[in-house]
Amino acid sequence: xxxxxxxxxxxxKAQKKKDFLAVYATLRDEIYQDLPNYEMPExxxxxxxxxxxxxxxTGKLNRGLSVVDTFRILIDREPTELEVxxxxxxGWCVEFLQAFFLIADDIxxxxxxxxxxxxxxxxxxxxxxxxxxxxxxxxIIYKLLKKYFRDEKYYVDLxxxxxxxxxxxxxxxxxxxxxxxxxxxxxLTLFTMERYNLIxxxxxxxxxxxxxxxxxxxxxxxxxxxxxxxxxxxLLEMGEYFQxxxxxxxxxxxxxxxxxIGTDIEDNKCGWLVCxxxxxxxxxxxxxxxxxxxxxxxxxVKRVKAVYNELDMWNVFQEYEEKSYQSLLKKIDNVKxxxxxxxxxxxxxxxxxxx
Amino acid sequence: xxxxxxxxxxxxKAQKKKDFLAVYATLRDEIYQDLPNYEMPExxxxxxxxxxxxxxxTGKLNRGLSVVDTFRILIDREPTELEVxxxxxxGWCVEFLQAFFLIADDIxxxxxxxxxxxxxxxxxxxxxxxxxxxxxxxxIIYKLLKKYFRDEKYYVDLxxxxxxxxxxxxxxxxxxxxxxxxxxxxxLTLFTMERYNLIxxxxxxxxxxxxxxxxxxxxxxxxxxxxxxxxxxxLLEMGEYFQxxxxxxxxxxxxxxxxxIGTDIEDNKCGWLVCxxxxxxxxxxxxxxxxxxxxxxxxxVKRVKAVYNELDMWNVFQEYEEKSYQSLLKKIDNVKxxxxxxxxxxxxxxxxxxx
Ligand SMILES: [Mg+2]
Ligand SMILES: [Mg+2]
Ligand SMILES: [Mg+2]
Ligand SMILES: [Mg+2]
Ligand SMILES: [Mg+2]
Ligand SMILES: [Mg+2]
Numbered sequence: 001x002x003x004x005x006x007x008x009x010x011x012x013k014a015q016k017k018k019d020f021l022a023v024y025a026t027l028r029d030e031i032y033q034d035l036p037n038y039e040m041p042e043x044x045x046x047x048x049x050x051x052x053x054x055x056x057x058t059g060k061l062n063r064g065l066s067v068v069d070t071f072r073i074l075i076d077r078e079p080t081e082l083e084v085x086x087x088x089x090x091g092w093c094v095e096f097l098q099a100f101f102l103i104a105d106d107i108x109x110x111x112x113x114x115x116x117x118x119x120x121x122x123x124x125x126x127x128x129x130x131x132x133x134x135x136x137x138x139x140i141i142y143k144l145l146k147k148y149f150r151d152e153k154y155y156v157d158l159x160x161x162x163x164x165x166x167x168x169x170x171x172x173x174x175x176x177x178x179x180x181x182x183x184x185x186x187x188l189t190l191f192t193m194e195r196y197n198l199i200x201x202x203x204x205x206x207x208x209x210x211x212x213x214x215x216x217x218x219x220x221x222x223x224x225x226x227x228x229x230x231x232x233x234x235l236l237e238m239g240e241y242f243q244x245x246x247x248x249x250x251x252x253x254x255x256x257x258x259x260x261i262g263t264d265i266e267d268n269k270c271g272w273l274v275c276x277x278x279x280x281x282x283x284x285x286x287x288x289x290x291x292x293x294x295x296x297x298x299x300x301v302k303r304v305k306a307v308y309n310e311l312d313m314w315n316v317f318q319e320y321e322e323k324s325y326q327s328l329l330k331k332i333d334n335v336k337x338x339x340x341x342x343x344x345x346x347x348x349x350x351x352x353x354x355x
Numbered sequence: 356x357x358x359x360x361x362x363x364x365x366x367x368k369a370q371k372k373k374d375f376l377a378v379y380a381t382l383r384d385e386i387y388q389d390l391p392n393y394e395m396p397e398x399x400x401x402x403x404x405x406x407x408x409x410x411x412x413t414g415k416l417n418r419g420l421s422v423v424d425t426f427r428i429l430i431d432r433e434p435t436e437l438e439v440x441x442x443x444x445x446g447w448c449v450e451f452l453q454a455f456f457l458i459a460d461d462i463x464x465x466x467x468x469x470x471x472x473x474x475x476x477x478x479x480x481x482x483x484x485x486x487x488x489x490x491x492x493x494x495i496i497y498k499l500l501k502k503y504f505r506d507e508k509y510y511v512d513l514x515x516x517x518x519x520x521x522x523x524x525x526x527x528x529x530x531x532x533x534x535x536x537x538x539x540x541x542x543l544t545l546f547t548m549e550r551y552n553l554i555x556x557x558x559x560x561x562x563x564x565x566x567x568x569x570x571x572x573x574x575x576x577x578x579x580x581x582x583x584x585x586x587x588x589x590l591l592e593m594g595e596y597f598q599x600x601x602x603x604x605x606x607x608x609x610x611x612x613x614x615x616i617g618t619d620i621e622d623n624k625c626g627w628l629v630c631x632x633x634x635x636x637x638x639x640x641x642x643x644x645x646x647x648x649x650x651x652x653x654x655x656v657k658r659v660k661a662v663y664n665e666l667d668m669w670n671v672f673q674e675y676e677e678k679s680y681q682s683l684l685k686k687i688d689n690v691k692x693x694x695x696x697x698x699x700x701x702x703x704x705x706x707x708x709x710x
Contacts (some may be wrong), residue, residue, distance in 0.1 A: 038526050039553055047533060104490070108483045125537040128463040131486055132528045135459070139525055142518040159514055163497040170494055171393050173487045178402060182480045198394055 020065055024057045024095075025087040030147075031140055051120070051133045052140070056092075056099045058115045063098060063212050064091030066346065067134045073341050083219070090146045090158075090215040093141045097162065097207060100141075101169060103134040108177060109267070116259075117181035124176060138166075154218040161218070163212050172202025179270045186268060188278060196275045197240060205239025213342065227337040234331050234343055241324045243348055247272040248317040249355065251305065258355050265304050268294035273313055280311045325351055368406040375420055378443040379412045379450075380614060385502075386495060406475070406488050407495070411447075411454045411688055413470045418567050419446030423702065425571035428696050438574070444503045445513075445570040448496045452517065452562060455496075456524060457487040463532060464622070471614075493521075509573040516573070520566050527557025534625045541623060541648045542631060543641060549631045552595060560594025568697065582692040589686050589698050596679045597705050602627040604710065605662065613710050620659050622650035629659075635666050680706055 011019075028049065035045045071087040074077060079087070105111075106119035107130060113119060121130035143160060149155045168191075176199050179190055213231050222228070250262030251273055264271045274293065278286065285307045292300035308314075332343045366374075383404065390400045421461040428433060434442070451578070460466075461474035462485060468474060476485035496517060503509045516639045531554050534545055568586050577583070605617030606628055619626045629648065632642065642664045647655035663669075 037525075038523065038557070040526060040530075041550070043533065043552075044526070044529055047529065104486045108486055110483075127537070128465075129529070129532045131459045131489075132525055132532060133523045134486075136522070139518065139522040142515075143522065146515060146518070156511060156514075159511075160497075160501060161495065163501070167491070167494040167498065168393065170490045171390075171395060171399070171488055174399055174402065174484070174491065175395075177484045177487060182482070195396070198396075202393070203494055306627065331434065 008279075013014050016065060016068070017061060019084075020061060020068065020088055020091060021057060023085060024092055027089065027092055027144060028052055028056075031143070034143070048136060051126075052096075052099075052137060053198065054117075054123070055103055055120050055133070055137065056096055058117070059095065059098070062349070063094040063208055063263040064088075066212040067091035067094060067215050069345060070213050070342055071219050073339050074216055074220040074222075074343065086148055087216065087219055089144055090219065091212070091257060093144055093162070094207070094212055094215070096141050096144075097211075100134050100138040101173070103130050103137065105173070107131065108173075145218050154221075154223070157218050157223075158215070161211065161214055165207050168206040169204075172199055172204065172206075175199045176203050176270070180216075180268045181295070184268060184294055186290050188290055191270055191275045191278055193279070196270055196272060199270060200240050201236055204243055205236045209235040209239035209242070209346075213346075217338075222338075224337070230335060230337060231342075234328065234335070235346075237324070237328060237331070238343075238347060238350070241321070241328065244272045244317070244320060244324070245350065245353060248314070249353075251308065252314050252317075253354060265293060265301050266296050273308055273317075276316055277308055277311050277313055281307065285310065287354050309319075321352070334345075365654070371420060371423070372416060374439075375416060375423065375446060376412060378440060378480055379447055382444065382447055382499060383407055383411075386498070389498075405493060406481075407451075407454075407492060409472075409478070410458055410488070410492065411451055412474050413472070414450065414453070416446075416450060417704070418563055419443075419450040421567040422446035422449060422570050424700060425490060425568050425589065425697055426574050428694050428700065429575040429577075431572055441503055442574055444499055445574065446567070448499055448517070449562070449567055449570070451496050451499075452524075452566075453488050458485050458492065460528070462486065463528075465697040468514050468663075509576075509578070512573050512578075513570070516566065516569055520562050523557050523561040524559075527554055527559065527561075530554045531558050531625070535623045535649070539623060539649055541645050543645055546625055546630045546633055548630050548634070551625055551627060554625060555595050555598040556591055559598055560591045564590040564594040564597070564701075568701075572693075577693070579692070585690060586697075588699075589683065590691070592679070592683060592686065593698075593702060593705070596676070596683065599627045599675060599679070600705065600708060601670070603669070604708075606663065606710060607669050607672075620648060620656050621651050628663055628672075631671055632663055632666050632668055635671075636662065640665065645693065676707070 014094055031052070032045055032049045035048065040048075068084065068087045071083070075083075102114065103120050106114055107121045107128075111119050112122065120126055120133065121128070126133070142159070145155070145158055145162070149158055152158075175195070177197065179195060187194045210232050213235055214228060217228060217231065247264060247269075250257055250264045250271065253262070255261045264273075274289065277289065281289065288303055288307050292303040295301075328343075328347055332340050332347070335343065356404065386407070387400055387404045395403075414606075422445045423439065423442045426438070430438075457469060458475050461469055462476045462483075466474050467477065475481055475488065481488070497514070500510070500513055500517070504513055507513075515685070530550070534550060534554065538544055565587050568590055569583060572583060572586065602619060602624075605611055605619045605626065608617070610616045619628075629644065632644065636644065643658055643662050647658040650656075683702055687695050687702070690698065
């Protein structure tokens with residue numbers, strides 16, 4: 001398997017992304033070509049074409065690409081063209097699942113931009129039609145699975161994995177959406193590590209970390225529950241680690257490097273920094289956080305960040321990062337059923353990331 | 356089969372609805388009881404419990420009940436308790452699918468009330484969280500199918516039927532949402548019978564008419580494509596007939612009998628009356644429709660209705676109703692694969708309905 005993985009890494013990261021995007025173009029065209037089977041007039045066909053082009057292939061594509069990467073590591077030979085195509089389709093199913101969630105998430109969060117463009121619901125003539133568009137994006141997942149996996153013996157496993165992961169993510173979104181009072185006041189008692197970890201696990205880790213690997217497992221013919229459980233345990237921990245980084249970078253990264261300006265403080269987020277800060281804060285510091293969190297005023301944001309600095313939160317984060325990294329390495333070292341590389345490649349992509 | 360059907364009709368319509376609602380209570384409680392498996396805290400569990408209680412069991416339940424009714428007609432004996440329960444679960448899956456669509460539809464249409472209560476998104480503290488709630492309602496369908504049908508040989512057929520019907524309905528919603536300019540001006544050229552029929556077929560007929568019968572077919576062990584196609588042809592026509600009635604009643608029914616005040620004219624709807632009126636209108640009448648459609652002013656609504664009366668649209672509708680009824684009877688008379696009663700019961704529930 002080391003030869004197949006080195007041959008896979010011999011094609012550059014940029015080339016892999018290009019190949020993956022070529023599969024997207026094929027799938028998008030097929031969806032468009034299929035719409036006359038539903039008697040759709042040209043205006044509706046173009047709407048769907050433009051909508052999925054705007055919302056689905058415009059992210060970093062890490063989740064989708066990792067299905068293909070993981071599959072390559074799992075099999076002990078060069079994959080066939082068909083296998084690469086099928087793994088790419090599963091990768092795109094994850095990206096479509098994410099697009100389904102993000103279209104709606106941006107409406108619910110009243111976000112302005114996503115991936116350097118206006119959020120889809122803010123595009124002219126779209127508005128609340130975006131809700132139905134998000135539904136269509138979700139439906140396309142099942143059209144793709146039916147078209148390309150119907151005859152595979154793991155077809156039902158794929159369907160059930162998508163159903164289950166979708167439900168988990170929705171539960172995470174619900175936790176997130178109900179984690180602060182709806183009138184935008186600040187309730188510090190809701191910023192607990194327990195709730196934080198729960199939100200992260202359900203809202204992000206299942207679909208972003210476990211799902212891509214589990215999909216590759218199914219394609220590789222793995223059917224042993226224990227092997228899936230082993231991956232689940234590692235990948236949920238990795239998902240937590242990833243989200244903690246995300247929250248630390250939101251406050252501390254250079255916006256030019258990060259590619260966006262963090263707004264977790266303004267947005268009243270149940271983030272890692274505020275939860276950890278509250279575990280360490282004096283009554284005076286708690287009062288400052290309560291009075292200055294969840295407001296757009298840059299002076300108030302600064303006051304919260306000043307408390308974080310008093311508490312040396314960047315250092316607290318770095319200690320967490322090191323501890324979490326070591327814990328993951330140890331767990332990965334115990335992996336027996338699959339090449340450890342499945343997890344180390346994943347982990348090394350995110351360890352000490354700056355964006 | 357006549358004995359089983361008469362025994363089924365011996366339990367009153369009210370009793371059947373009561374039994375069906377008892378199954379709902381069981382399913383709702385099971386969903387609530389299952390949430391600790393997802394580590395959900397009590398506030399999230401209660402949110403979901405209240406949300407589905409508010410949105411799912413509060414309609415007329417015709418679609419759900421017709422799965423049970425159809426199954427009883429199809430089998431030539433008394434159904435077992437388990438079979439009645441399973442058919443009821445499928446009925447509830449249709450009701451959950453409808454709730455998923457309606458929660459979102461009310462946001463997109465900016466509706467105020469639904470089933471005599473504020474729309475879910477207008478309930479205090481809900482607002483846009485309703486979008487994620489609609490997702491959760493959809494996910495519950497697949498949890499129920501997995502729990503109660505996983506070992507049936509038609510399990511995949513059920514999953515694929517729900518996926519396909521969901522996609523069809525979403526395409527119908529897209530047609531509906533893009534059938535008038537987004538700035539709420541009136542474009543009469545978009546009010547064609549061709550587009551009208553397409554919207555009705557996709558937005559309503561598949562999920563409301565075909566799906567309940569197709570689900571009962573699967574449970575009854577029918578697997579012949581031609582038998583499903585025969586049902587499809589009849590039930591899509593019946594769905595069209597039903598929606599034309601709906602549009603006629605929106606304008607002409609007594610609001611006290613109908614249970615709501617029709618607002619299709621105010622809402623710029625691509626309804627049957629406006630499409631048919633435009634086929635008959637003089638230039639003067641077209642001008643009046645163009646200038647007075649899609650506005651809340653009751654005097655303007657009256658002017659549109661005056662044109663409908665000049666064109667004798669209630670009579671045009673009654674002629675359509677009779678023609679359509681006869682055409683359906685003729686098609687039903689050719690049915691060979693299943694008892695004709697499958698379709699006549701359905702049709703007689705809606706023929707000349709007043710609400
Ligand atoms: Mg967001
Ligand atoms: Mg959000
Ligand atoms: Mg973030
Ligand atoms: Mg509506
Ligand atoms: Mg609507
Ligand atoms: Mg109506």
